[in-house]
Amino acid sequence: MTETPELFPASYQAARSRFRDELPRVQARWPAAHLARHAVAGDETTTIDWIEAPATGQQEKLLILTTGEHGIEGYVGAAMLQLFIEAYLPRLAPANTGLLLIHAINPWGMAHRRRTNAANVDLNRTFIWDAGDAPAERLYDATFNPGYDQLMPLLNPRGAVRSLAWSRLAFAARLLRALVTVGPGRLKAITLEGQYRHPQGIYFGGRTVPEETAVLMRLFRAHIARYRQILHLDMHTGYGPRYQMSLVNSRWEPRASTELAQRFAYPLVVKTTPNEFYALRGDMIDWVYTLQREAFPDKQLYATSFEFGAYGDSILAGLRSMRTMVEENRLYWHGVNPPAEARIRDAFAELYAPGDARWRAKAVADAHVAFSGILTAERFA
Ligand SMILES: [Zn+2]
Structure with a gap:
């Protein structure tokens, strides 16, 4: 064994x-x-x-x-x-x-x-x-989960990360606003339900059968x-x-x-x-x-x-997993400075492996x- x-x-x-x-x-x-x-x-x-x-x-x-x-x-x-x-x-x-x-x-x-x-x-x-x-466009419905769009700046911030500390501060500010405007339950649902129209976004479900x-x-x-x-x-x-x-x-x-x-x-x-x-x-x-x-x-x-x-099942752990998902995806598409890259990769590995x-x-x-x-x-x- x-x-x-x-x-x-x-x-x-x-x-x-x-x-x-x-x-x-x-x-x-x-x-x-x-x-x-x-x-x-x-x-x-x-x-x-x-x-x-x-x-x-x-x-x-x-x-x-x-x-x-x-x-x-x-x-x-x-x-x-x-x-x-x-x-x-x-x-x-x-x-x-x-x-x-x-x-x-x-x-x-x-x-x-x-x-x-x-x-x-x-x-x-x-x-x-x-x-x-x-047809595929009805199955992989681009109009599904419309609420995702208003959370784009939170879930899919654009541009390379220059300072991880600043980007986390900006994330926390956007997160706070989302928690107040859409509420914690909806925020979680909108994020995790997936979407079929932002190919560089997190929880993208594609446009046809992969x-x-x-x-x-x-x-x-x-x-x-x-x-x-x-x-x-x-x-x-x-x-x-x-x-x-x-x-x-x-x-x-x-x-x-x-x-x-x-x-x-x-x-x-x-x-x-x-x-x-x-x-x-x-x-x-x-x-x-x-x-x-x-x-x-x-x-x-x-x-x-x-x-x-x-990470665990507390509310804070949930928010931290969201931040890790967002950072890893941003790193993939837009890049970051090397010390931040190592920290993001470690956090991602810690969450999934x-x-x-x-x-x-x-x-x-x-x-x-x-x-x-x-x-x-x-x-x-
Ligand atoms: Zn899984």
Whole structure:
């Protein structure tokens, strides 16, 4: 078993090689397992890699594990994927259980330590259900979330950062004004809901289906079609309390959070409703639920996200994450002076890929509790 510090990869390339090297271990129990990849924009240095393994007998249950939808979050994602392969694959039954294990949905973002893909698109705003009759401009609706525009100077300040202290002072002043004029609840909602018209802005959802999203949609559809019961676990970081991973359920999951907490014997379960989390458009897990409902109504699905919080869940931590997002995006588009750049990059890494040993140990411990609770309750192990 890999020790906790080694579970967390140092680079995208290292994480990818390790994942590819796991194929023989999977094949030992799923002989037909194979590795596949999609080179994003034709570039072999940034590939979405996956291992698919059909059940050896009756195709009853499908386990999907996805990581790195938000690029930089893939470092923790890769750790959890490795943990799952080592500790939980041995508990599954190849006779009736198939696998779809996905390493780095957004490889460019993971390699470049950004949340977005190369076009600044937040992929978790792009899984918009297409019933087959709407043009892309209606799905990726430029008029969605109009409130975002009045917050442009706060969320997307222009120009290079000359002094980090001054830029933070200006941010604090704009933030204070926004808190007074739109209120804290609306401010959070407007920011996180995403937008489809400012390509250099934070939480940009693009103008059409991104390549990475199209690959994932195809994989989900093809695999879910073959099985009766689907369990999908998706790995994220950044949201929630610092030392307690949150299970974040889709708004389409019919069961209440309290019921699921009890069922999985897991202490923190929330749902993406405005009350418990925040509403957004284009969420991947919502899309998987919609796929099940619209295309495979006879199949049983449970899909959820593991959210490993980093800054914490206080109001101040929330505002600090917003500032980190704004600064990192400004750095990317407009540049900063070098000492400020290092501080911004550190703050961003601290939010999405923490290096602290105690944090990592607790993340691994929480993942164990959640993996085993969910696998048992869903009768996968
Ligand atoms: Zn995420």
